[in-house]
Amino acid sequence: MITLRKEDDAADLGGITKMSVGVSWDPSSGSSGGLLGIARRKRGVDLDLIAVVVQGGQPVRFAGLDSLDPLGNGSVLHTGDEQTGAASGDDETVHVTFADIPPIIDQIVFVAAAFKKGSSFDRANNVSFKIYDATGGTSQQVADVWPSLLGAENANAIARAIRTGQTWQLEVLDRKGKVKQGDMQALLRFAMG
Numbered sequence: 001m002i003t004l005r006k007e008d009d010a011a012d013l014g015g016i017t018k019m020s021v022g023v024s025w026d027p028s029s030g031s032s033g034g035l036l037g038i039a040r041r042k043r044g045v046d047l048d049l050i051a052v053v054v055q056g057g058q059p060v061r062f063a064g065l066d067s068l069d070p071l072g073n074g075s076v077l078h079t080g081d082e083q084t085g086a087a088s089g090d091d092e093t094v095h096v097t098f099a100d101i102p103p104i105i106d107q108i109v110f111v112a113a114a115f116k117k118g119s120s121f122d123r124a125n126n127v128s129f130k131i132y133d134a135t136g137g138t139s140q141q142v143a144d145v146w147p148s149l150l151g152a153e154n155a156n157a158i159a160r161a162i163r164t165g166q167t168w169q170l171e172v173l174d175r176k177g178k179v180k181q182g183d184m185q186a187l188l189r190f191a192m193g
Contacts, residue, residue, distance in 0.1 A: 019132065023092050023128070024089065025125065045124045046081075047091070047112055048081065049094060050064030050110075051110050055106060057192075063077065063094050071101070076101065077094065107161065109157060113187060114155070114181070122149075154181065
């Protein structure tokens with residue numbers, strides 16, 4: 001198991017060759033009870049997990065929303081867009097196979113956002129960002145980040161995998177911010193910090 005640290009202090013991934021990052025949440029009825037509350041829970045809230053692939057300090061691809069395999073070889077693979085939070089376990093997941101990532105890629109930044117108009121973190125309950133060691137075909141959770149319930153932010157930079165020579169390191173960021181909903185450029189700028 002690796003020890004994950006906050007930003008500025010990366011952990012070497014050592015023998016980890018595959019990693020997964022997942023986001024899970026439960027739909028909330030907000031402050032509404034009765035039929036309106038039930039309708040809101042059924043409709044849910046749409047949070048999005050996005051992995052931004054970086055080359056030379058610039059975002060060049062992303063996995064998430066409608067882009068599931070941005071490198072075309074399965075090395076960064078998104079499970080698809082869950083729009084309600086009603087799935088069991090992680091609602092959205094990105095799987096990374098480090099050995100298959102092209103050598104020109106030097107970072108992958110994982111961001112969760114209430115990206116689509118009308119969605120928000122405050123309309124979701126029990127939001128959790130999990131990081132797994134998926135080496136050997138099994139998944140062992142190595143980190144669980146619970147974002148603060150305070151504030152009006154609609155985006156969270158969860159973690160960043162950084163290539164250093166032949167190895168990868170992982171930083172847990174847990175960096176909150178606000179992005180204009182539906183604006184991919186704003187989301188990418190936020191991801192880059």
